[in-house]
Amino acid sequence: MTAGGDDAGGPDALAIYQRALPPEFFQGLVQREELVENNRVYTAAVVMWLMITQRLRGQGSMQTAVLELLAGLPASFWPRRCKRLQDWQLDAERKVSSYTGAYNKARQELPLSVVKQSCERVFEELIAGAGPGSLEGGRRIFFFDGTSVRTPHAEALYQTYPPGSNQHGESHWPLIRMLVAHDLDTGLAISPEWGPLNGPHAVSEQGLLEKAIDRLPSGAVVGGDGNFGVFSVAYAADRRKHPVLLRLTPVRAKSLAGEALRDGIERQIQWRPSPADRKSHPELPAEACVQGRLIVRQVQPSNGAAAFLLCLFTTLEGHPDLIVDLYGKRWNVETDLRILKSTLRMEDLTCKTPDMVAKEIHLAIAAYNLVRAVTCLAARKLDLAPRAFSFTQVQNVIQAFAPRIAAARSSVERQKHFDNMMYYVGQATLPKRKKPRPSYPRGIWARFQALPNRKV
Numbered sequence: 463m464t465a466g467g468d469d470a471g472g473p474d475a476l477a478i479y480q481r482a483l484p485p486e487f488f489q490g491l492v493q494r495e496e497l498v499e500n501n502r503v504y505t506a507a508v509v510m511w512l513m514i515t516q517r518l519r520g521q522g523s524m525q526t527a528v529l530e531l532l533a534g535l536p537a538s539f540w541p542r543r544c545k546r547l548q549d550w551q552l553d554a555e556r557k558v559s560s561y562t563g564a565y566n567k568a569r570q571e572l573p574l575s576v577v578k579q580s581c582e583r584v585f586e587e588l589i590a591g592a593g594p595g596s597l598e599g600g601r602r603i604f605f606f607d608g609t610s611v612r613t614p615h616a617e618a619l620y621q622t623y624p625p626g627s628n629q630h631g632e633s634h635w636p637l638i639r640m641l642v643a644h645d646l647d648t649g650l651a652i653s654p655e656w657g658p659l660n661g662p663h664a665v666s667e668q669g670l671l672e673k674a675i676d677r678l679p680s681g682a683v684v685g686g687d688g689n690f691g692v693f694s695v696a697y698a699a700d701r702r703k704h705p706v707l708l709r710l711t712p713v714r715a716k717s718l719a720g721e722a723l724r725d726g727i728e729r730q731i732q733w734r735p736s737p738a739d740r741k742s743h744p745e746l747p748a749e750a751c752v753q754g755r756l757i758v759r760q761v762q763p764s765n766g767a768a769a770f771l772l773c774l775f776t777t778l779e780g781h782p783d784l785i786v787d788l789y790g791k792r793w794n795v796e797t798d799l800r801i802l803k804s805t806l807r808m809e810d811l812t813c814k815t816p817d818m819v820a821k822e823i824h825l826a827i828a829a830y831n832l833v834r835a836v837t838c839l840a841a842r843k844l845d846l847a848p849r850a851f852s853f854t855q856v857q858n859v860i861q862a863f864a865p866r867i868a869a870a871r872s873s874v875e876r877q878k879h880f881d882n883m884m885y886y887v888g889q890a891t892l893p894k895r896k897k898p899r900p901s902y903p904r905g906i907w908a909r910f911q912a913l914p915n916r917k918v
Contacts, residue, residue: 474867474880475518475832475860476536479511482587483580485541491576501544503531503558504568506576508539510825512565517806517829519861524562532560534869574817581824582653582677588835589679592648598780603683603707603788604643604652605795606674606690608667609803610659611638616814623816624661638811640823641670643678644798646685646791648848649834651798651827652677672698683707683778685792691775693739696752705777706754707789715773718756723771727758728782733775757782761790794849801853806830833857840887855890859883 488507492499499505508531515530516522540547549556594600612635613619623636640656655674657665667689675684675698684699684706691710699706716723718731733752740746754777762769776785803809806826813822834848837856841848863883870876 474864474883475836476864476868478832478835480536480538482584483507487583491579495573495575497573501542501547503547504565505540506572508535509568509572510577510580513569513825514829514832517826518857524565528560528562528565530865532558533865536868572821574820577821577824578653581828584828585650585652585831588831589645589650592650592838596647597683601681601683602679603646603685604678605646605685605792606641606643606671607795607799608639608641608670609799611640611803611808611811612636613638613811613819614814618815619819623658626660639665639667641667641674642799642802643674644795646794648838649798650831653824653827656823668692668695671695675699675702675704678704685789687792693733693735694743696733696775697750700752700777707774707776707778707785709789710773710775712771712773715756715758723758723773725758725760725771727756729756731756757785759786761786802826802830805854805857833860836860836887840884844888846891850891852890852892856887859886859890
């Protein structure tokens with residue numbers, strides 16, 4: 463994974479961002495989208511970087527983003543500087559306003575199509591630069607998992623993403639169902655798919671996967687827990703030439719095995735859709751079928767819980783024990799989701815229109831991927847696995863050094879700040895515990911959330 467350029471002393475997060483999205487990319491994008499973007503301070507590249515900065519900072523606000531701009535960004539953000547920009551950058555007496563109105567207007571006017579294409583390109587550049595995957599033939603495996611996020615109670619969001627309800631009535635917060643896929647080795651994530659969690663147009667995680675799968679690298683393996691162990695997912699992946707590694711529920715595994723489940727089952731099967739599958743997916747052709755293996759193994763959880771039978775369906779080759787060990791690493795995606803929701807504050811989105819929520823989600827994933835990219839660089843330098851590093855510690859180091867790198871006046875000064883940053887990133891490794899930590903039941907951390915007055 464490399465990055466650089468005339469304005470980059472080293473591949474820090476900002477340099478990686480500019481390397482993935484050079485001025486030529488934005489010029490082509492503006493032409494394809496038939497956009498009009500005059501020479502101004504808040505160009506598309508600048509606005510997206512400032513929104514990423516907001517996400518990376520602990521209490522990132524629009525004021526924080528504007529101050530990031532005023533502190534100094536590389537001149538390469540403006541390949542064709544207008545007179546106002548030249549005066550601002552060359553004359554200390556000329557100032558750009560610190561008010562957030564112009565930045566907020568630029569955020570609103572930024573086309574969603576530009577944000578989406580830019581974030582997808584960031585992922586493609588980063589995953590291509592990460593080298594081959596750890597599976598046979600250099601393949602990568604992406605584990606899918608879903609989650610829910612809340613949005614502000616705005617009318618447009620209320621209509622698009624209806625809130626849930628229970629015996630006490632309707633909830634207040636609109637809810638989104640979001641699906642993300644993370645690379646097992648690097649933790650890099652593809653742009654997610656999402657939709658309403660409730661209401662007449664509610665979406666399922668399986669349906670979202672069938673859309674997101676088209677953005678996976680060629681030949682990547684599709685992994686998922688029991689919620690994705692259904693025929694429609696296996697068929698959608700197989701039809702697109704993606705191998706699968708899916709956990710099955712005991713009921714479905716027993717139906718496919720044709721016998722009682724037991725430890726040691728391994729057989730080739732032809733998975734055909736059931737009547738229920740055809741009812742929910744009437745577009746399936748009559749000859750729809752997926753050829754693969756059913757593997758059943760008794761496994762012992764590391765937390766000391768009771769052993770159970772793990773049922774897997776896969777189209778991968780390899781020894782069954784290796785397949786079981788590979789699926790055992792699926793828990794990494796749970797940690798990745800926790801980082802996105804807690805560390806990067808995606809649990810409660812702040813924008814108040816569907817378009818702005820979409821931009822917020824895409825750029826939050828881009829911010830996450832940039833931190834993962836810096837982590838991969840440190841891991842390669844120290845010959846460690848990327849997941850041996852703490853995401854939060856790496857993020858904190860980037861926050862501390864990024865402004866200094868961006869504001870450096872010379873390549874020597876920039877390189878000095880970059881070297882210091884990478885030194886401390888190298889120290890952000892997770893502790894090596896000699897004994898497993900105690901296991902706790904899953905639960906929800908209580909958080910204060912102000913609610914409106916009770917409706918009468």
